[in-house]
Amino acid sequence: MTLRDHAIRYGFIVLLFGLVAYFAIAADGFVSPQSAVFIFQSVAITGVLALGVTATLVVGGFDLSIGSVATSAMMAAAYVMVVLEQNALVAVVACLLIGAIVGLINGWLIVYMRVPDLLATLGMMFLLVGLQRIPTEGRSIATGMTMPDGSVANGKFSDAFLALGRHRFDFFIPNLIPVSVVVLLVLAVLIWFFLEYTRFGRMMYAVGSNERAAELAGAPVKAYKIWAYVISGVFASIGGILLAARLGRGDIASGNNLLLDAVAAALIGYAVLGAAKPNAFGTAVGALFVGILLQGLTMMNAPYYTQDFVKGVVLVVALVFTFALSGRGRR
Amino acid sequence: MTLRDHAIRYGFIVLLFGLVAYFAIAADGFVSPQSAVFIFQSVAITGVLALGVTATLVVGGFDLSIGSVATSAMMAAAYVMVVLEQNALVAVVACLLIGAIVGLINGWLIVYMRVPDLLATLGMMFLLVGLQRIPTEGRSIATGMTMPDGSVANGKFSDAFLALGRHRFDFFIPNLIPVSVVVLLVLAVLIWFFLEYTRFGRMMYAVGSNERAAELAGAPVKAYKIWAYVISGVFASIGGILLAARLGRGDIASGNNLLLDAVAAALIGYAVLGAAKPNAFGTAVGALFVGILLQGLTMMNAPYYTQDFVKGVVLVVALVFTFALSGRGRR
Amino acid sequence: MVGNAVFRAEGLRKSFGQNEVLGGVSLELHAGEVTVLMGANGAGKSTLVKIISGVYERGDGTMGLAGHAFAPNTPAEAIRAGVVTVHQNINDGVVADLDVATNLTLDRLSGSGAPFLFNPARVRREAKAVADRMGLAIDLKARISDLSLADRQMVAIARALAHQPKVLILDEPTSSLSSAEADRLFALIDRLREQGVAILYISHRMSDIRRLADRIVSMRDGIISGVFDKKPLDYEGAVNAMLGRKIQLDQIVVRDSAKIVLKIDGLRIAQGARPISLTLGDGEVVAITGLVGVGKTALAETLFGVRKPLSGTMVLNGKPYAPESAGEAIAAGVFLVAKDRGENGIVAGFNIQENISLPFHKRMSRFAVLRRRLERITARRQIEELGIVCRSEKDEMSALSGGNQQKVMVARWMAQNAGLFILDEPFQGVDISARRDIAAKLRASANGRATLLFVTELDEALETADRILVMSEQTIVGEHRNADVDLDRLLAEVAGGPLHSAA
Amino acid sequence: ADKPAPFDKPGVKIALVRYLSTGDFFQAYLSGVEAQAKALGVDLRVLDSRQDAALQSDMVDQAIALGVQGIIIQHGLTESMKDAAQRAVDAGIKVVAFDVNVENPKIPQIEQSDRDLARLALEQAVKDNGESWKAGYVYVAGIAPLDRRNETWVDVKKKYAGISEVAMFGTLDNPIANSVANQARSVLSAHPDIKVMFAPYDEFAKGVKIAVDEAGLNKGIKIYSADISTSDIAAMREPDSAWAATAATNPAVVGQVSVRALAQLLAGEDPGHNVVVPPTLITQKDLIDKDIKNMEDLSAKLPQFAHADVAMPAWMPNPNAK
């Protein structure tokens, strides 16, 4: 490998470590187990969404509906527990079902109805943003809320459900690692293994690169594509569950930035290890990268708008570095 | 042409007229010249943005930065007039320059640095959202505002500039047609003519369909792609000018909703006249369609979330109709 | 022979819209036999193949495999039933973003019996076995997108042959292979034939057909127009049946040229290659032949300005010529029909007319506004001129047969007069009569320009050119006037280079 | 020098943990916090969760880890902040909360009383227009301060049978004023008989005003709202402006009060459980008569707006004192 190859492969990782080193020196309290956990926790929900959208990127698609799936799942969880007064299990199952169904519908629209992916999932996004607010007429869902018909909803978030957002596992230090971080790590490993080391994952890459060739080689291309959207939907709904568990209510104003942040993480993933294609490991690193950046800037008292600015600049610079050097796409 | 062909070609237009007919009956005051003009006015800004993004779609790209370019232009216009106390012309020129420069940078990143389009423009979006807030440290810009250094900005929006948002031309009825509608119509006709009838437009479609073939046919492919992003940036900045003129201040906003609505309009355009590809006429109709839908629903007192829902449902249904019937991609 | 038909089709029909492409085709394939399917461009061969392999739905008719009804709904079903196909379009056969090993085992990844886990080491092992059978020497870790067309073709073929198919269908498998690679393929086909596989082989190359055919089926306009299975096979009869007329074999009259159009001096196109010097004359048709990968495309692209020479000068019509881009080359009157039409030529979103006018927008517009009437007239003229089979100039390119798509590419560049006309593998997938037609057109219109042809098939050079140059190791190693050619010397020059350079 | 411990020595660290930050209100609030912190000589850290409620509760833990002595929680959700606030209290940190009820007796609640804001604006509307009119109402459910302002609107409608709400609309699509203007235009063409627009959030009011101007109805309609900013003042002062009155607290003052309440806690004093910053009614007439052009003028000419004598013990430095 030449120097350039090394730069492409490890440039991003070096940048990441450089960032950590810089913040470690410049920002008090940046280096500590708690701070590390905090970074993971701050990106857990977007990270889970980003991993899901990676699956659709792999088959050459895109899913703009993930943010709204997550918020719909959050509202559904709250509705099931607070209004319908059901337990945590029912709430979780309801959320996962929503994710799977939305994914199926997205996949069906794209595969069988041949609606372009951006379009189908954009429509789905608008639809869900509206739909999730209809049962409560736009109100947030919390114990004791007044329903549109004037009755009062008396159910509450079950403790088991809230534990998903609040329980912390001991890990050397007591009460260190929150459930959401464990969920993120497990899902990241799962989807990474699935995409890289199972034949289904490989086939999904084949579908994404050349659908027709994959089909002629005997792959059930349609099924693969639909599966990708189902994965994306289910992951988004898991993100929604975590969100609901952390908030303890169905809040209509939360989750606005999930889509863009998740997409950013997945796209940054292209640059990791010079992959230049969607990949789960990259996505996870991408999410982490954004988390570290924002945490470091916060600790340095940078105002919110400079955080956006720096995020944009670093993203652009990192990617120019990777793509310009790698020369993918040039012949 | 078979019945099916007709359905594909005119289905969307029929849907549009059906919608108009329905609202004409169901909503008081929907049918009037003023109401028609108003619908145009309400979609003027997103429409202009959508026309710009259509240019990038034609060359096979995408521009996620348009929303933030528009709000940056709005902030810049306000800054130039209120803080720097310049006149309307300077403000307009500054905005157009910003649009052109952002477009150039986007194009350069995508063409020469080979950063994937979604990624480059997403980074640019974050960057601009932050950047536009730095000069005023996150404050909106209005006459009399206190600057970060404690001084008071005493410039004001010039009347000429405000006229861009407020002046109305006579058209049969006095004071009927606002400047923004004229701008929308002129730009729509311009870009439509450019894409459909000039050799540059035709070559842009060729670049979008097979870049290599276009290159071997002698086209300066890189220049075409960069131009597309410049068009998109400049159109977005025109949208920002109209926005500033309408609001009369520089408002802190991310422009995310502008982005989504513009993209929706451009994508709906695929379905118009069965084009199944980006096209300026379709984009304009798509923007109008969303405007009519929202105007009608608001007049019928539908809350905002049902509007999102209906927008999503209609979008999905219309597109399923077009794409499923057209059989593109099936053999 | 009727008794042991492994595959049988009865009355197959297929229409695209109003256009009936197959009008009741009946076909039998026998175990241990190579059936060659011949037919002019657009006769419906590929369509038939796609029905058999489950890509298209059939309009009417029945099929049977080994005595059972056979009606695959998807390619996967056909493969599972034992009908394996290599399709005409090479890029439909390989996945460009994946490596060679994965491509060689792609079908196993989606098979039902395949292990759940993807073990790169095992996949590479399996891929090596597949490659070895075929005698394929490609780096298994290379990405397909870094391979030449020929190597991609070989990967797709190797994968298909690795199955133990009952029926193997090869749709123009040699269209971008060199003769050495083709020979390897033929040896394998022989082996499969011995193992009792029924093979359907489609080609426009008579040399392939002579080498392989046990039986020839001719097709014309969507129906079977002749079946030839009596030894010795009646090749001429088969060709006549497919064309519906006799083909005339005019011997070409070699011309010499007095006026120099292009003069190349000391041009080096690759590191370590010897410089190239040559001249091309007005009215002359020159063919450059050589093995795959010897630098023919590189030279063509250098002349056309999309690739920079390492050194050397060119003079075009007395003026120094050093194009920086294709645009400059075109402006100077140098046109190139690039090879691999799917990747380098066809704009899929455009119809025939728009594809033809593509390089000449500037000349076909007034104040930047395209003159559509002129476009249409030009397209109609070219369709007429080259005998492109289509409904109208508004047809989508995807609705044309492969050979007709190729003709559109040639028609595009013949729409205007060139000073130097370069054609890189222009006969790829073009049927025998169309090939003669195109060659004749090229020769007939040759005055006023220099014509330079890059072909791997020696026959094509012999049929078309006044002069034949041989290329090896990125340089010109021999020159022959196309009258009483010393074939032995020529072949020796062709083989002079390495037998097969990587990629 | 005569400040009580711990403010007699430099080095007191406090944190502001924010939920919302984008917009003039929040920027002005922050500047108030900063000004008061500076006057007190304390070290302020700003943790900004950018409307991510989960992140905000983590940020409280982060502030604890940073070793601050006091925390101001600015906005957020009760459900996500309650536990976090309790953890801070358990860690011996003094906490005050602004505009989010953390349901904790140890934590003073700073409020700008949304109900009072709405009440002041609506009382003015009744005074100007009588007890019987058709109203358009701008509201988006699910946003806590708007929900509280809505309660007052519901009460007022009950109290005055003559007030009828013919249209309710609203959206938070940004730029909000632009989107609301589009909706308001539609509403005005469907209900040309509307006399009063109640838009209890200045972005809403701004949008309604644009629509009213565009429809040329500015002489027949009056807009009542809540909140104020420099550009709102300009909009209200325009000739024939439909924007009649707004009720507002000065966000900078609220920010100052938040810090002062926290400082009192740290000094061992009790600011009381509910620290309410009283709103001020600002009418178009006031602005024109007193020639008020921006927020500075407003502070100068309406002293109750410039400074609230809330949480103001004698030792407390006044950041407004020049």
Ligand SMILES: Nc1ncnc2c1ncn2[C@@H]1O[C@H](COP(=O)(O)OP(=O)(O)OP(=O)(O)O)[C@@H](O)[C@H]1O
């Ligand atoms: N998707 C399609 N839609 C419409 N017409 C089609 C389509 N595919 C093929 N055709 C038409 O069917 C006819 C037969 O095409 P086919 O590809 O089977 O020819 P072929 O015999 O394989 O020719 P070649 O030797 O050039 O490959 C052609 O006239 C072509 O125009």
Ligand SMILES: Nc1ncnc2c1ncn2[C@@H]1O[C@H](COP(=O)(O)OP(=O)(O)OP(=O)(O)O)[C@@H](O)[C@H]1O
């Ligand atoms: N994408 C590529 N990456 C690396 N090497 C390449 C690539 N394309 C071509 N080459 C190398 O460049 C040399 C010239 O290739 P070129 O395609 O010009 O050969 P050719 O003689 O034109 O072959 P053909 O007969 O297929 O047209 C070959 O040695 C080949 O290995």
Ligand SMILES: [Mg+2]
């Ligand atoms: Mg064919």
Ligand SMILES: [Mg+2]
């Ligand atoms: Mg080659």
